[in-house]
Amino acid sequence: MIKVLGICGSPRKGNSQYLLEKALEAAQKAAPGEVETELYSIRGKKFAPCISCFKCGDQQGECILKDDFQELREKWVEAGVVIYSVPVYHMGIPAQLKAFLDRLGNSLFGRYAELFDGEAKLPRSLKVIASIAQGAHLFSGQEHTITDLINHALIMGCVPVTGDMWEAYIGAGAWTYNEVGRNVLAENEENGSLDTRVALRGAESIGRRAAELALILKAGGLANANRFSGEPVYQPFLRRIQG
Numbered sequence: 001m002i003k004v005l006g007i008c009g010s011p012r013k014g015n016s017q018y019l020l021e022k023a024l025e026a027a028q029k030a031a032p033g034e035v036e037t038e039l040y041s042i043r044g045k046k047f048a049p050c051i052s053c054f055k056c057g058d059q060q061g062e063c064i065l066k067d068d069f070q071e072l073r074e075k076w077v078e079a080g081v082v083i084y085s086v087p088v089y090h091m092g093i094p095a096q097l098k099a100f101l102d103r104l105g106n107s108l109f110g111r112y113a114e115l116f117d118g119e120a121k122l123p124r125s126l127k128v129i130a131s132i133a134q135g136a137h138l139f140s141g142q143e144h145t146i147t148d149l150i151n152h153a154l155i156m157g158c159v160p161v162t163g164d165m166w167e168a169y170i171g172a173g174a175w176t177y178n179e180v181g182r183n184v185l186a187e188n189e190e191n192g193s194l195d196t197r198v199a200l201r202g203a204e205s206i207g208r209r210a211a212e213l214a215l216i217l218k219a220g221g222l223a224n225a226n227r228f229s230g231e232p233v234y235q236p237f238l239r240r241i242q243g
């Protein structure tokens, strides 16, 4: 079973969640019975920023700050696909999600230190990562935000994926016509807005392609499991796909 984790990076149930739901539905439909989806919203959750204590390096990756980080970290580690859907905040990702991602990377150095004789390295976890970003305005940070998430995917040893041309070049994106209401995209879909239709098609194709790529990676990993079984960088990936 491929676990598809949708992370909604908005502190409200709004436009990001709307697009994420579409992406998750498409992921589910891509391979019924082989994919399970979960939507996790940061709404109401607490993620304190990293305090740079580096304690997680000494204690198997355990972060000394106790909040909602631990729960989401475990979901992230178990997932074969992570789909982020975020509102653009000042040309980037919201602070809550950034706090989670900072702590995630450093805590995983600690968690996997044993694999690398104590060296600070990250495994090739080969999760498929897809990104959706929408904002109130046009040309106002959607691509920058998606690029930040792609860069994060790369440093985490993951595989970024996008949807189909022409709706999704590096991820799916939308704008809400200068409106800041939480249901603008849903309303615009009803009104037949072309931009919103594009965003929905982008979100759907990204969900579908993400699930498909995870199936391809799983099949390739299983077929080559013996070849890579001695390589520490592939251990978390192999453990995950072998269940």
Ligand SMILES: Cc1cc2nc3c(=O)[nH]c(=O)nc-3n(C[C@H](O)[C@H](O)[C@H](O)COP(=O)(O)O)c2cc1C
Pocket (backbone or CB within 6 Å): 010, 011, 012, 013, 014, 015, 016, 017, 086, 087, 088, 089, 090, 091, 092, 134, 135, 136, 137, 138, 140, 141, 176, 179, 180, 181, 182, 183
């Ligand atoms: C703190 C803050 C910063 C924002 N910065 C931007 C921005 O840089 N570019 C943009 O297009 N919209 C910006 N917005 C608007 C939101 O991205 C927009 O309202 C979005 O639809 C909210 O998504 P949600 O409904 O999922 O919360 C900002 C909103 C807030 C609250």
